[in-house]
Amino acid sequence: MTKPATRIQKRNQAAILSAGLDIFSQYGFRGSTLDQIADAAGLSKPNLLYYFSSKEAIHAALLDRLLADWLDPLQALDAQGDPVREILAYAKRKLALSKDYPRESRLFANEILQGAPRIESILRHDLKALVDEKAAVIQGWADAGKIAPVDPYHLIFSIWALTQHYADFDVQVRAVLGDRAPYDGAAVFLDMLYRKLLTP
Amino acid sequence: MTKPATRIQKRNQAAILSAGLDIFSQYGFRGSTLDQIADAAGLSKPNLLYYFSSKEAIHAALLDRLLADWLDPLQALDAQGDPVREILAYAKRKLALSKDYPRESRLFANEILQGAPRIESILRHDLKALVDEKAAVIQGWADAGKIAPVDPYHLIFSIWALTQHYADFDVQVRAVLGDRAPYDGAAVFLDMLYRKLLTP
DNA sequence: GTCTATAAGTCGATAGAC
DNA sequence: GTCTATCGACTTATAGAC
Numbered sequence: 276m277t278k279p280a281t282r283i284q285k286r287n288q289a290a291i292l293s294a295g296l297d298i299f300s301q302y303g304f305r306g307s308t309l310d311q312i313a314d315a316a317g318l319s320k321p322n323l324l325y326y327f328s329s330k331e332a333i334h335a336a337l338l339d340r341l342l343a344d345w346l347d348p349l350q351a352l353d354a355q356g357d358p359v360r361e362i363l364a365y366a367k368r369k370l371a372l373s374k375d376y377p378r379e380s381r382l383f384a385n386e387i388l389q390g391a392p393r394i395e396s397i398l399r400h401d402l403k404a405l406v407d408e409k410a411a412v413i414q415g416w417a418d419a420g421k422i423a424p425v426d427p428y429h430l431i432f433s434i435w436a437l438t439q440h441y442a443d444f445d446v447q448v449r450a451v452l453g454d455r456a457p458y459d460g461a462a463v464f465l466d467m468l469y470r471k472l473l474t475p
Numbered sequence: 476m477t478k479p480a481t482r483i484q485k486r487n488q489a490a491i492l493s494a495g496l497d498i499f500s501q502y503g504f505r506g507s508t509l510d511q512i513a514d515a516a517g518l519s520k521p522n523l524l525y526y527f528s529s530k531e532a533i534h535a536a537l538l539d540r541l542l543a544d545w546l547d548p549l550q551a552l553d554a555q556g557d558p559v560r561e562i563l564a565y566a567k568r569k570l571a572l573s574k575d576y577p578r579e580s581r582l583f584a585n586e587i588l589q590g591a592p593r594i595e596s597i598l599r600h601d602l603k604a605l606v607d608e609k610a611a612v613i614q615g616w617a618d619a620g621k622i623a624p625v626d627p628y629h630l631i632f633s634i635w636a637l638t639q640h641y642a643d644f645d646v647q648v649r650a651v652l653g654d655r656a657p658y659d660g661a662a663v664f665l666d667m668l669y670r671k672l673l674t675p
Numbered sequence: 676g677t678c679t680a681t682a683a684g685t686c687g688a689t690a691g692a693c
Numbered sequence: 694g695t696c697t698a699t700c701g702a703c704t705t706a707t708a709g710a711c
Binding site: 300301302303304305306307381384385387388389390391395398399402403406407423425426428429430432433435436437439440441443444446447448450451452453460461463464467468471472 | 500501502503504505506507581584585587588589590591595598599602603606607623625626628629630632633635636637639640641643644646647648650651652653660661663664667668671672
């Protein structure tokens with residue numbers, strides 16, 4: 276029986292996960308070191324390994340936490356709702372996720388870029404099943420003439436790409452825009468884009 | 476005076492650069508090792524370092540070669556051409572780049588994700604200047620009523636995001652689509668998307 | 676040009692004192 | 694729970710034989 280976590284344990288675990296998110300999201304799994312994470316968490320390396328048994332364990336905990344929240348916005352797409360409004364709302368939720376959780380977005384991007392060795396089976400099963408389900412909903416809307424006829428898979432990919440871009444390529448976006456804030460303009464642009472695309 | 480490169484030198488340099496592209500594009504600079512690259516190139520590690528003086532040198536050579544080609548498709552956007560046709564052609568060129576040079580796209584994505592430490596000044600100067608110039612062209616088209624009024628910066632970002640997504644997130648796209656080929660559907664989707672968005 | 680051997684440093688992880 | 698010390702493997706790069 277493990278005892279309930281003390282305040283110190285909770286604080287240190289949270290500090291390690293936040294530090295791990297900082298480092299892993301920037302350098303990927305192999306490019307990150309425990310020294311960096313321990314330093315960012317304000318702990319010694321052996322002390323860090325007292326809380327998580329290995330580098331893998333920290334990374335796995337972060338991916339678990341991420342995947343739980345990552346599919347939610349698409350899950351919430353409601354087949355009973357107004358088609359255009361539902362898709363616009365989905366894009367808006369994903370954009371908010373990029374704005375509020377950019378490190379999580381980059382952690383995911385790094386994992387995919389490296390060939391998704393730790394989550395490929397989840398992508399092939401859970402993600403594929405969810406996308407297939409929602410693509411069928413969107414296809415149904417198109418068949419019923421409620422939205423313009425578009426390939427539902429590429430529509431979903433486009434929402435992923437357009438929203439995650441602002442988190443994953445943040446450095447490039449800021450290099451081009453300078454001081455101007457990206458997300459207000461992005462929200463307006465995406466709203467217009469999908470409104471025009473989807474209106475039958 | 477260095478002698479002109481022999482056939483063997485050219486072949487080995489090319490093999491090293493191709494192997495480096497394979498590895499760096501997947502694991503990023505820090506996550507890649509010379510052992511991996513030497514192995515992929517079919518050379519011993521000391522022999523690899525006979526051709527390139529350091530790990531950094533291989534990576535720098537790859538980034539140089541990449542950046543030269545990377546801005547070309549936008550450069551070719553012609554202010555004198557037909558507005559909608561020019562933008563559609565740009566998107567098409569970028570999608571072809573993702574299809575034909577996915578490793579280069581992922582090398583760039585890795586560099587940006589890691590904070591662009593080696594190319595940030597290029598982004599802030601050359602890239603920004605080019606985007607500013609072409610954004611002004613697009614803004615002029617919008618002001619003249621030749622295309623719908625859209626934010627030209629977010630329009631350009633959207634083309635980057637939508638095309639590079641198919642190279643950078645290739646694993647995820649294939650996990651969802653299964654056997655179906657991504658690029659034919661993507662081309663049709665993007666053509667319709669930008670046609671509808673830009674038509675005044 | 677290509678190899679073996681190795682230097683010099685960093686990596687993840689453990690031992691054991693407190 | 695947290696520390697210092699350290700192990701053994703790995704990593705970049707060099708030396709020197711062939």
